[in-house]
Amino acid sequence: MFVKTKIVLTIVYVMILAGILASSSGVSRSIFSERLRARFDESASGQEVSERLPPPGPDMHNIQEDFQSTILMVNGALLIVAAILSYGLAGLTLRPIRSAYQRQRRFLGDASHELRTPLAILQTGLESQLRRNKDTKEEKKIKSHLEEVYRMTRLVEDLLQLSYFAERNINIPNKEDVQLVPLLRETSERFIELAIKNDITIDCFINTDAGVTVLGDKQMLSQAIANVLKNAVCHNKSGGSVEIRLSKVRSQAVIEIKDTGTGMNAEDLAHVFDRFYRAEKSRFRGTGGSGLGLSIAYAVICAHCGHIDIQSVPDKGTRVVITLPVSSAS
Known part of the structure; x- marks a missing residue:
């Protein structure tokens, strides 16, 4: 920095x-x-x-x-x-x-x-x-x-x-080949109970035959994806949904997490990766949010030479796109 x-x-x-x-x-x-x-x-x-x-x-x-x-x-x-x-x-x-x-x-x-x-x-x-x-x-x-x-x-x-x-x-000491298909499935399964409690459905549109591998730390990547998923589930509407997609575009792995939640306005979106920033101050106490989840996700993705982009529309939902360079094993 x-x-x-x-x-x-x-x-x-x-x-x-x-x-x-x-x-x-x-x-x-x-x-x-x-x-x-x-x-x-x-x-x-x-x-x-x-x-x-x-x-x-x-x-x-x-x-x-x-x-x-x-x-x-x-x-x-x-x-x-x-x-x-x-x-x-x-x-x-x-x-x-x-x-x-x-x-x-x-x-x-x-x-x-x-x-x-x-x-x-x-x-x-x-x-x-x-x-x-x-x-x-x-x-x-x-x-x-x-x-x-x-x-x-x-x-x-x-x-x-x-x-x-x-x-x-923000260096990764021990890098290994990480398969994104099982990682996304395992991470999403952790939120099934919370999603059912909030009347939210989680849909994974992932081809099980798609062998997309990245080089990095599996636990750190899982934490980053979990932080994004938690926001998508906790700040969603009753009866809403969360979609998880994985694709490979040339030499990049693209993870898309889209929800039908409350969304954010342009002012909040500009500070979404700032530490302790909360788009809606009142809602985070109820969900246990600290305002650090997306900051951690951003740090982890950057450490893996990737990029995270967030698009959001108030009352319509949020779309998070994570791109990571694929490893030679893919």
Whole structure:
């Protein structure tokens, strides 16, 4: 992320300097040409007609061309030096921002890790009380507390995942050939119970004979697809549907997940991959959403040199298209 920003800043600095040098060169050349022409005219008019030198035009043009080539060489050298210095300056500019970002990232990772133990203790204690308690009122209260503990646990796990990706610069340490057909079927089966509960149907339009293989981490890819599927099921309408399709277009595997849910407007769509961003603030608490699911999916797909695109229409549904480069095993 910071390398890309550093390069962009360098380009901006060099473009600014190039603009200044171009303007300066243009003005200098114009002034020099006018003065040179005036000198030649003065020199020619000061001599007798019989002794007058040949027309100064060609000599003047030669001098102008020499002057212009000299300016170009000097400006080119200055731009090269400026590019090197600008790259260093961009690094110095970004250093405090990078340091603050790394401290924040470490804090999130450390805090999330430290929260796991007390949350696990709370969950165990509440579940134990729930099993022993026979009072209806107390049981309802304990269940409410447990739901909050579950929600916090999911949030902590999501934060740990993002921290894991960031610490490794979103690299995949152990890559293997991953068959997408069984992966999609296994991942979708995890949401059948939730879909039935919400009166949603999940349809897989996948050719079982289509051997589409990608190179990557199976667990990470499953998590990314699961996050998209969870959104499609949880933010759907009663009686709605979710369609999963898999195809191979040239050297790309294309996964399409389409739902008939509530959809998003253009403003929400622009921030859909931002961490903790929620299109509808009220609905996420009921579904246990943390606002990190699509951020994790985006990080995972990018780590696999893929692309994820989301199209959505309010009250009509959302279409998510994931493209991944296929491996040589396909």
